Amino acid sequence: MLLQPAVETDYPAIVDLANLAYRGTGESASWNVEAGIIEGQRLNGSLLREELAAKPDAQLLICRDAANGPLLGTVWLEPKQGSIWYLGLLTVRPDIQNRHIGRALLAAAEEFAQERGAERIRMTVVNVRDALIAWYVRRGYTLTGETEPFPYGDERFGKPLRDDLHFLVLEKSLSLNC
Template identity: 60%
Template sequence: MHLFPAAPSDLPAVADMVNSAYRGDSSRQGWTTEADYLGGQRTDAQTLAHDLAANPEAILLTLRDEAAGPLLGCAWLEPATDDAWYLGMLTVRPDLQDRKLGRTMLGAAENHAKELGANRITMTVVQIRDTLIAWYERRGYVSTGETRPFPYGDQRFGEPMRDDLNFIVLEKAI
């Protein structure tokens, strides 16, 4: 497995993979779908480029079997505090989610953050995603008890089909 920071030329493929894993019918091939409660796109190449430019310490990691091979997964990392990094957009192609690539990508992202000085990883997960929350808990993440509101009206986060969404904050010492 090869882990690389995303190049600008990777951003369209990353956006396509993320959208296919979380939204629409293609997301139903895997178990990470949000299609039952969020419509629209999850991200696009322009948003990714903007977010990377706006936060120069952030990194979008990509996972491939071979250096020049197809994109298999990705994860977003950015500093949150002096000793914690935020992990977001952990994604594996939906047709490959039975290869345990999510575990590989998560471990690689945690190790990368640790190499950059992190002692903790934080993340947010939509509170109704019980299966995903349990998956993270099995990997050592715990709820901090903090919740954050869902950004209704901000199309960058999709088109909510429910009015009761919010995020819970999970954290893990690394």
């Protein structure tokens, strides 16, 4: 697996993958789409550029099998306070999810952050995405008991279809238990 920082020429493929992975429909849909929860676009080029410009310490990483191969997945890593990093936008092409690329990409992202001083990874997941939360728990993440509000009224990431949404905070220690 080749994990490398995204460059401008990757942005259209990243946008397409994020929208397919989060909001795809039909036979090409991912196992963890947000159908019935949020509709519309998950990402566009302007929003991606805006996020990257606003967070210059963040890393948007892409995954490929080979240097010039097709985009297989993405992950966003951002140093926060101290040795805590935020992980988001973990996506994998739905047609290859049975290859366990998501697991490998998550592990590679954790290693990438740890090599840069991360001791803990935090993320937020929409509260009603039980299967996705369970997937992260199986990979060592725990629910912290913290929540964050859902950005109702800001439809840049899509239109919520429910009025009971919020984010759950999950965290994983990257420290080795010796």
